[in-house]
Each structure stands twice: as C-alpha cells, then as structure tokens.
Amino acid sequence: MLVIGGLVFLLLCVFGSFVASGGAIVPLVVSMPFELITILGAGIGTFLMANSMSDLKHVPGAFKAALKGPAFGRQDYLDLLGLLFFFTRLAQSHGVMALEPHIETPTESTAFANYPKIRDNSRVRNLICDYLRMISMNMDDPFQFDEVMTRELAKNLKEDTHVAHGMQSLADALPALGIVAAVLGVIKTMGSISKPPEVLGEMIAGALSGTFLGVLLAYGMVGPFAARIQSVVEEDAAYYDLIRVVLVAFLQGNAPQVSVEIGRKDIPVPLMPSFEEVDTAISELAIG
Template structure:
C-alpha cells in the first residue's frame, strides 16, 4: 500500500503544482489517451519481445510482490529456526539416517507439518531436504556444502531478480519512447502548419505531453517499482541464507543451539528474533 500511496502523492505534487502554476490541464487530458497508447503500448511491446512466457508470468508476479512487500516476518524466522533446530538435534543425537522419513516425504513429516508456511514454501523445503540428504550421502565437508549452497542461492537470487531487471529496462526505455511520441506529435503539427497560432500552440503542447509522460512514467513509476521489487527480493533471500548458515554450522560440529544462533544472526535486523524469543520458542517446541 505504501507504493500506491507514494505514487498518488507523486501525481498530486506534479499535476497539482502544474495547475497551481497556471497550467492548463485540459491540453494534457486531451492528449493523454493517445500518448499513453503510443508510449504504454510500445513499452508493453518491448517487454513482450524481451521475455519468454515464463518470464512474463514472473514479471506479473513481481508487481504483486511489490504491493505485498516481503512475505517473511519475525514469526516466520522463529518457525524456521525452530524447525532447523529440531532437525539438526535429531541428526546429532540419532544420526543423519534418522532424518530420512522427514526429508524424503516432507509433506507427510510431523516436523514440517508443525510449520505449514515452511512446508508450503517450495524453495525452503527443497533447500532443507536436498542438503540434509547430501549429508546422509556422506557429503559432509562443510566447506564444500557451503560453497555449493552459496552458488545455489546466487542462482536463486538472479532468477528472482529477473522481474526487477525487466522493469528497470522498461523504465530506461520510457523516456526514449516519450521522445518518439513527441516527434510524432511534431510531425502531425507540421502537417497543419497553416493553422492559426492558437491551434498550433495546442498541437505543440499535446506533442510535448509525450516527452513529459515518458519521463514521468520512467522516474515516477517504473523505476521506483523496479527498485522496490529488488529490495523485497534481496530481503526474502536472507530467509534462505538462514538455512545455509544453520546447516553449515551443524556440519562444522557445533551444538544445535549454537547452529541456530548462527542462523539467527543472518535474519534481517527488523525481523530477527531476540535470543530470549528464540530460546522460549525452542523450549516450547513440541513435535510428535
């Protein structure tokens, strides 16, 4: 909602200032539908040309993510750390093979069932199960696991940033598309050069709306949306960094409590539970 509120505030300031300065809004409103068709349609066309169908769906989902914001809260980090604590404690006390029933069928696991939001997060479940499975296959070199895990997270980050990059490319193209619309308006005006000055003035003003609209949409809408989406993605990837930190700490031979404390430090500051909050959650943890 903050994104929508910010855009409304930008519109009020830009157009309100124009009207208060004595500008005639009628010229802009008359030209707006046609300029939007040229500029907006061209921007949409470039987006379609530059992306696959999967990429377009990803971009559409990105707009929803911008409006929703980061999906992980402090309670999500507490739940994740609690689940990881239970899993690494089980592996420490009964061996890696004791995890098999949970990591082979996570949706039937009592441990994952305790935390439905984690169970329904495809990336989180895949990362936890895949790397615990590798440990069960005696791939227990913590440095090797950390390196592979880090590379997978970089790949995931790059994939999740694709919509933000696509939006930024559209933002970069919008000023130029605005110039295209303005040039077409000037061509139209030159074709009516015999008209009296008042009419020519309105036609030139309408042509300049294209330049204005391209710049406005680039720096007042698409650019901020792309920037906001990038920050949301980078915040959410830290959730998966917590998994990496806990499992690598576990492979280094740390106690379960130390491993989850290492992971807690990886959580974003605004969502990071305190030591006491996590300790209380672990003490109250009950999994059949």
C-alpha cells in the same frame, strides 16, 4: 500500501502543482490517451522482445510481491530457526539416518506439521529436504556443502531478479520512447502549419506531453517499482540463506543451539528475533 500511497502522492504533487500554478490542463488531458498508447504500447513491445516467456510469467507475481511486500516476517524466521534446530538436534542425537522419515515424505512429517507455512511452501520445504538429504548421504564437508548451496541460492536470486532488471531496462527506455511520441506530435503539427496560432499552440502542447509522460513514467513509476521488486526479492533471499548458514554452522561442528544462534545473527535486523525468543521456541521442541 506505501507503494500505492507514494504513487498517489506523486501524481497529486505533479499535476496538482501544475494546475495550481495556472497550467492549462485541457491540452494535456486531450493528448494524454494517444501519447500513452504510443509510449506504453512501444514500452510493452520492447519488454516482450527483451524477455523470455518464463520471465513474463513471473511478472504478475512480481507486481503482487511489490504491493504486498516481503513474503517472510519475524515469526517466519523464528519458525525456520525452530525447525532447523529440530533437524540438527535430531541428527546429532540419533544420527543422520533419523532425518529420512522427515525429508522423504515432508508433507507427512510431524516436524513439518508443526510449521504449516514452511510445509506448504514448496520452495522452502524442498530446499531444506534437499540439503538435509545431502547430509544424510554423508556430504559432511562444510566447505563443499557451503559452495554447492551458495551457488544454488545465487542462481535462484538471479532468476528472481529478472523481472526487476527487465522493468529497470524499460524505465531506462521510456524517456526515449516519450521523445518518439513527441516527435510524432511535432510532425503532425508541422502538417497543420497553416492553422491559426491558438490551434498550433495546443498541438505543440500535446506533442510536448509525450516527453513529459515518458520521463514521468520512467522516473516516477516504472523505475521505483523495479527498485521495489528488487528490494522485496533480496529481502526474501535472506530467508533462504538462513537455511545455508545454520546447516553449514552445524557441519562445522557447532552444537545445534550454537548453529541456530549463528543463523539468528545473520537475519536482517528489523526481522531478527531476540535470543530469548529463540531460546524459548527451541526449548519447547520435543526431540523424539
């Protein structure tokens, strides 16, 4: 809602102050559709040229994420800590082979069944299972484990931010595309130089609206939206990184409770559950 509210406030301030100061809105309204076709059409064309089909498929999801916000909240972090505690405690008390029934068929696992949101999120579920499988295959060197998982998380983050980077590139190009639309308007005006001054004035005003719209779209809409997508992606990345922090801490020889507490300290402050919340959550878990 903040995104929509901010956009509405921006438009009200820009156009409202223009009208309130005595600006003539008619030339702007008349020329705006044609200028927008030129600027947005060119912008979409450059965006298509600069990005792969794989990146373009992620654009609708990125827009949805920007409007909806981060996918994971405080309770999601608490649930993840509870599940990771269950697995590390199980590995400690029954050996790493006890993990196999849960990681080979996670959709049938009683552990994952307690956390349906994690079970139904294939990305989170697969990340947990893949690295627990490595642990069950005796990959117990915490430094090697940390390096491998860090590389994958960095790769995923880079791929997830492609849309934000592409939109930021589009925002950087929009002012220049606005100038293109303005120059075309000036060329059109010069072709009608014999017309009365009042007609020429409206035509020049329409041409200048191209520059105005290019700058407004770049710095008032597309640029902030790109930044919002980037922010959401980076905040969600902290959730995936929590898996790495807890498992590496466990491989370093820490007790499950200590590993979970190390992970809790790595959670962004606004989403960090308290020690008491985590302690209560893990104390209720039954380890078979």
